[in-house]
Amino acid sequence: MKILMKGNEAICEAAIRAGCVGFFGYPITPQNEVPEYMSTKMAESGGTFVQAESEVAAINMVYGASAAGARVMTSSSSPGIALKQEGISYLAAADLPCLIVSVSRSGPGLAGILPSQSDYFQATKGGGNGDYYMPVFAPNSVQEATDFVQKSFEVAERYRTPVMVLIDGLLGQMMEPVEFSAPNIPQFDKSWAVGPRNGRERNIRNSLDLSPESLEQTNIRRFKRYDEIIANETRVESTVQDGDEVVVVAYGTSARIAVNAIEELGAAGIKAGLIRPITLWPFPNAAFQNLPASVKHVVVVELSQGQMVFDVKLAVAGKLPVHFYGRNGGMIFESPEIAREVTKIVRGE
């Protein structure tokens, strides 16, 4: 049965149904429905809800709870995610799973509260210190947001890594019909968790390693896991087909609008296909290999001054011209605007 739900609330419901037992967060617009929903529902489901004194504290509570083996999450928005970067680095370093929901707003600084995609770098390139990556899912609908929340817990626990679901204020605030699947997350080994020992060897969850020889090996082992994530968890949607003149690349909210633009382009006689990265890390490089010979241009559209475009350029590797069109600051393009820009590019104007 479908329910009409806000993205922010659907994410919570999905998390609880996926067995999330702890939420640690701090208020910030436009994600306030998340801690509000969790404050009620965690109590009802017997889980833990803590409104922390800061985003820094919240992510460190997640670190502790995850170290104790619990399936836990936090959520925030742009400046708050910036504060969580320290903790995210520690979670990655201590091989601890968790879900971080990022409902992005415009930046930099305090900036505005309206939807933006200017936190692509923040999500995919770290911000915390050190050699680490974090899988990032970028859903484009309320339904996908719920599905990927549940998938995120599985990926987090399978590979022992923090995972982010990145949406923006638009997906967080909008309502859409959503259907909750019965999540079937395997029971992963958590014999590494701290807590009552009952005679077992002691467990230490830690990121400190003052021996360069050992630290290098630890990091190399983690990157082997990253290789597995790249091989198994990369996701992309592509509608590109032979005859398309142009490929439009967009994720999340932008991809929704790009779909309309592609329809309008088609009506005007310009054949365009969409590549929608669903995981931003790992980035779906393969989708950009072996594009049809008919494709002459790649146009990246983002609600930013251009961030994902750099990954697209790496993936395209100089084989095609990569163009960019973006709005930022909470301004959201409409589909005719994208169609107009793509038309100009295709016609060489």
Add this chain to the structure above:
Amino acid sequence: MTTRMVFSGFGGQGVLTLGQIIATIAMNKGKEVTWMPSYGPEMRGGTANCAVIISDSSIGSPQVITNIDVLCALNMPSIDKFLPKVNPGGLVIYNSSIITEAIARDDVRTVAIDATNIALNLGEAKVQNMVMIAGFLTASDLFTKDDVQAALQSKFGGKPELMAMNMAAIEKGM
């Protein structure tokens, strides 16, 4: 077939809820639907609005900034802001209790609903948003009274007196 709607009024007039009810009705009828509120400082005391898109196919952007098919306006600022963006042939359902000026477009259909007064006469100002639903029933074929009843049942089913009050509000507006 896609219908792009804007619901707009003062904060407290229940336009967000009204939009949700219309979206729920459409969802129950198997349509694709999105509901998108304006959010931010303006929600505190000023105007509030939300966009609802109902479609037979999947919906791209949930925002309705231009090309409005249906404007449901509960106060004068909403007319000022959104009337110029209503498509020719579009529908404007407005709260004539407080929007007393004539609608300055002759290429749109208009339905006046005395929503605030009807609600006050019923003794419950809060149901003025429900009265507006009457405008959809008289001037569009988007849904029927039975569809409305079913959607309200899921929202107020546990509270018969609220259910009755809301249905009465819609009847009075017809």
Add this chain to the structure above:
Amino acid sequence: MGKVVYEKSAGLTDSPMSYCPGCLHGTIHKLVAESLVELGVLDRSVLVASVGCSVVAYQFYNCDAVQAAHGRAPAVATGIKRVSPESIVFTYQGDGDLAAIGTSEIIHAAHRGENITVIFVNNAIYGMTGGQMAPTTLITQKTSTSPKGRVENQAGLPMKVSEMMAQIPSSYYIERVSAHNVPNILKTKKAITKAFRNQIDGKGFSMVEILSTCPIGWHVTPVEATKFVESAMVPYFPLGVYKDEGEVRS
């Protein structure tokens, strides 16, 4: 066979301690370890190690451990205790960690009345990073970042952590002790045991502030260091129970 009159606590591992000669971390570790063993909770204890000289404390305590980012130990402990209430969770933090970068986390953990135990070792200096001024460095005390001695009109007066924590409505037990001589070590042990007993009994937030030394950072001999605690630290940081809701409420 002679009779065993003294042995290392089962609460400590066989790992040789890496602390400097004359440092009292070793003594305090022993007291904490003994308390956990005597209370019968070692098997379900979780140490949250902080950043500072005791960053590697997880090598020495014979229990589970999580190493926390600088200052965040009370938040990490909150996370552990909330999802694993049967665990006996304690943080071990120095004055740089707890009283500078971690003031927010310690104050709010106490404000929430988290049922955890905090071992706060105050030696009035940043030891690990090479002897810089701490919030608890005394006026005129020389450090590598207050080479002419701490000056009030630049750095303010030293922070009195126990006094501050006792003002927090939801804190349960706050005591300041010292580990600089035998009578005080015995009192320290009692305070530590009480702080863990409180957690076992579900009483809430307990913190023991322990005055300690840093002969290397202070550039004095271990004996001079203990004398400095007696003559300079104790007068500014008076020992005693600052708050005991158990006494108030019973």
